[in-house]
Amino acid sequence: MQSIERAFALLEMMADAGGMVPLSQLATSSGLPLPTIHRLVRTLVDLGYVRQEPSRQYVLGPRLIRLGEASSHMLSIWARPHLAQLVDQVGESANMAMLDGDQIVYLAQVQSRHSMRMFTEVGRRVLPHCTAVGKAILSKLPEPEVRDLLHRTGMPQHTSTTITNPDEFIAQLHKAESDGYALDEGEQEQGVRCIAVPVPDAPSRLALSLSGPAGRMTEDLLHQAVPLLTQAAKSLSDDLR
The missing domain is CATH 3.30.450.40 (GAF domain)
Structure with a gap:
């Protein structure tokens, strides 16, 4: 349950930031440890809800459409x-x-x-x-x-x-x-x-x-x-x- 709450909180943070953020900004905004952020974001990437750009920033994925x-x-x-x-x-x-x-x-x-x-x-x-x-x-x-x-x-x-x-x-x-x-x-x-x-x-x-x-x-x-x-x-x- 906690992981679900954190994952949705990250998606909302990304939306508030315009849809594209570096991992470090998510860690700063959420207050969560960087390894935890990385694990949650990788899961969202695997599901298609987040995508990693060549710049290594993360963007909201097309599956959210x-x-x-x-x-x-x-x-x-x-x-x-x-x-x-x-x-x-x-x-x-x-x-x-x-x-x-x-x-x-x-x-x-x-x-x-x-x-x-x-x-x-x-x-x-x-x-x-x-x-x-x-x-x-x-x-x-x-x-x-x-x-x-x-x-x-x-x-x-x-x-x-x-x-x-x-x-x-x-x-x-x-x-x-x-x-x-x-x-x-x-x-x-x-x-x-x-x-x-x-x-x-x-x-x-x-x-x-x-x-x-x-x-x-x-x-x-x-x-x-x-x-x-x-x-x-x-x-x-x-x-x-």
Whole structure:
């Protein structure tokens, strides 16, 4: 049992480090003796869950992809009732998204029943700086980590309201952290407004959102949506434990 716990802890450490780490870093991070780390990692290599590169660093192996795909599918199934309830309560499209590497990926969606609605499809990948879900998730990360991400991705402008200045973006994250929700004011798609909250204590960096045409996403609707989104995120978090 202890070996299983340690092996999964090593996989999570590798994921937190970006997927590639030297053995010495795993030993430092875990506090385990180097021979123990080497034995566990070699077992994970033999099983295909970890791979050793020519540089002698270890990377997460391709066999994890199948587990990740199945996990993402289950996340979508668990999220769907919560998203459907949000659509019933507010009337606009509801989404769940996750930070995957440096990108936001949409994992689940329930569309509004309005004839004019949003068509952000499941599986779509976008950069986090121009989305409410991205802001909600990044508002929970340390500022240096966010700045490093922005440096890697850049902040391309999609519309006239896209934030392209890191300091302005960080200020918005502080506001989102204080308010408990984040907004996208047509920053990804012109004329689309979105509100999002992070999913607390989730195993992945997740957020729930409501999106719709700016004309329907009024201040009154946003005021109504915040507690409903917050409760949905908490309920989903409870389901994932």
